[in-house]
Amino acid sequence: MSTAKSATTHQHHHAHHFRSDLHEFVSAKEGIWIFMVTEVLMFGGLFVAFFIYQALKPAVFAEGASYLDWKLGALNTLVLIVSSWTMALSIHYIQKGQNQRATWALITTLACGLIFMIVKYFEYTHKFEMGLMPGKFFFFEKAVNAELPLYFGFYYSMTGLHGLHVLTGMGLISWVLWRHLNGEFNEHYYTAVEGVCIFWHIVDLVWIFLFPLLYLIE
Amino acid sequence: MGNVSRSEHNTEEQWDGGHFIVPKEVLRTTVLTLIFLTVLTVVTAKFMDLGIFAGTVAFFIAFVKAMLVMMYFMGLKYDAKMNRWIFSMGFIFLVILAFFSVLDIWTRVHQSATL
Incomplete structure (x- = not known):
């Protein structure tokens, strides 16, 4: 199974309250899934609120959506999908003992995260300049609907919370990349990479719904 | 697959x-x-x-x-089947939240539309 094992591979020992390495791995993963439930509920609450307000004020939300650039949204969707793929590949390569390939897969994932944030930066600054801000900071004078700041309250809450997750994910990927380069992971022990991998996929999962919600539906 | x-x-x-x-x-x-x-x-x-x-x-x-x-x-x-169930629970509770919120808005606020 393994072909190119690192010369500096560390031996992992499971914590004393676990029966075995596998017991530790399975338990850690279950914990990550419980954490993922809290993520679904946190973003889910915002989605439910968005749907209700959109149903009550369709004109406000249609006007808000018209100020978003779907091309940038689509670009970011593709970037995140590719990053999810490379993240899954990093696990695959570590499991096969192909450490160099795993390193490049992690670096590519990190680069995709960076591209996503750069695109987001241009989107945000463009809106800031136009005055499309949430709540009392709103100063866009050509707004047709007086309640347009409400839409941008949702826009910044949802994409902002998502962006924070992208940044957190990038930090976590950097952390596992560092540990990977130190030879801490191998086909028998890669628990941290697996956890970060699942977290990164939920970032992708949330964006898969945010993209049609904000950019496509008017 | x-x-x-x-x-x-x-x-x-x-x-x-x-x-x-x-x-x-x-x-x-x-x-x-x-x-x-x-x-x-x-x-x-x-x-x-x-x-x-x-x-x-x-x-x-x-x-x-x-x-x-x-x-x-x-x-x-x-x-593991357990992990599939755990993750599903998030969505199940989300449906409960959505259902009762929509029900409330539909029967109370939507009729007077003052929100």
Whole structure:
């Protein structure tokens, strides 16, 4: 199974309250899934609120959506999908003992995260300049609907919370990349990479719904 | 899809799920399908006039994409049944939240529309 094992591979020992390495791995993963439930509920609450307000004020939300650039949204969707793929590949390569390939897969994932944030930066600054801000900071004078700041309250809450997750994910990927380069992971022990991998996929999962919600539906 | 090899360095114990390797071909097919569906959702939403079905179509495509990410990228197809249940609980409680919130707005606020 393994072909190119690192010369500096560390031996992992499971914590004393676990029966075995596998017991530790399975338990850690279950914990990550419980954490993922809290993520679904946190973003889910915002989605439910968005749907209700959109149903009550369709004109406000249609006007808000018209100020978003779907091309940038689509670009970011593709970037995140590719990053999810490379993240899954990093696990695959570590499991096969192909450490160099795993390193490049992690670096590519990190680069995709960076591209996503750069695109987001241009989107945000463009809106800031136009005055499309949430709540009392709103100063866009050509707004047709007086309640347009409400839409941008949702826009910044949802994409902002998502962006924070992208940044957190990038930090976590950097952390596992560092540990990977130190030879801490191998086909028998890669628990941290697996956890970060699942977290990164939920970032992708949330964006898969945010993209049609904000950019496509008017 | 789904020829998963399980490593057997712990033969003395059996865990549901445990270590599984998602084949590279499965990951590649998944990412290509996701890219295709992204193009499809843009085409149906921006270049076709689906009228009142536009939202339904866009969210149906998003649902399919989400299922692919969960099954193959997150590996829930091969993971322990317990983990599938745990993650499902998040969505089940989300449906409860959505159901009662919509019910409340529909029967109380929507009729006077002062919100």
